[in-house]
Amino acid sequence: GAGVSQSPSNKVTEKGKDVELRCDPISGHTALYWYRQSLGQGLEFLIYFQGNSAPDKSGLPSDRFSAERTGGSVSTLTIQRTQQEDSAVYLCASSFVSGHETQYFGPGTRLLVL
Amino acid sequence: GQQLNQSPQSMFIQEGEDVSMNCTSSSIFNTWLWYKQDPGEGPVLLIALYKAGELTSNGRLTAQFGITRKDSFLNISASIPSDVGIYFCAGPISSGSARQLTFGSGTQLTVLP
Numbered sequence: 001g002a003g004v005s006q007s008p009s010n011k012v013t014e015k016g017k018d019v020e021l022r023c024d025p026i027s028g029h030t031a032l033y034w035y036r037q038s039l040g041q042g043l044e045f046l047i048y049f050q051g052n053s054a055p056d057k058s059g060l061p062s063d064r065f066s067a068e069r070t071g072g073s074v075s076t077l078t079i080q081r082t083q084q085e086d087s088a089v090y091l092c093a094s095s096f097v098s099g100h101e102t103q104y105f106g107p108g109t110r111l112l113v114l
Numbered sequence: 115g116q117q118l119n120q121s122p123q124s125m126f127i128q129e130g131e132d133v134s135m136n137c138t139s140s141s142i143f144n145t146w147l148w149y150k151q152d153p154g155e156g157p158v159l160l161i162a163l164y165k166a167g168e169l170t171s172n173g174r175l176t177a178q179f180g181i182t183r184k185d186s187f188l189n190i191s192a193s194i195p196s197d198v199g200i201y202f203c204a205g206p207i208s209s210g211s212a213r214q215l216t217f218g219s220g221t222q223l224t225v226l227p
Contacts, residue, residue, distance in 0.1 A: 004156070033214075042118075042202055042217030043157070059214070091156050103215065105156025 004106035012112045021077045021109045025094030037089040082113045120218030135221040136187040137203030146179050146186040147204040193225050
């Protein structure tokens, strides 16, 4: 595809349920980032994948959050036992190398936890 | 940690007016980035600044990297309706193995006809 795609675009879930958010980066991009954007706020870094290296999970807010990147391409962000404060837009970005100025963002997944 | 303070939080301007917004930090940054986020979309990079004092334009947009490396501003001249959106400043920080971006809280721009 031409850009970063994310699915679903919107997700409504009940408190306590698990959710999976998907990111398809731009083909050939080796670096992939997940960010969280709460209402009226900037972007909060969550996790970073670079090639086959171990991911940098330093931004994950709790152990309920995890992410995988299969085959160096598609990534899945999983939130277990969702809480209302998890409601936010989850944005994925990819870049050809670990270069901040070349990060391309997807449209995001809007998560609402009731 | 390194935080970016962005102001104003929101702006309401008339079409045709010029706009100015800025970003400050207590820490030095070696790069300043300005992004725009349209409703329902991810941020899109507008301008990247790499050198203190640098002044860079992209169409009606002009951004400057402050001499102290602790601030940057973005100007939009002759605003049009499609300028509506949220503008974010951002800068890279090193954390663990990653070069991450830290973002300001954004400036919500509304252009009135």
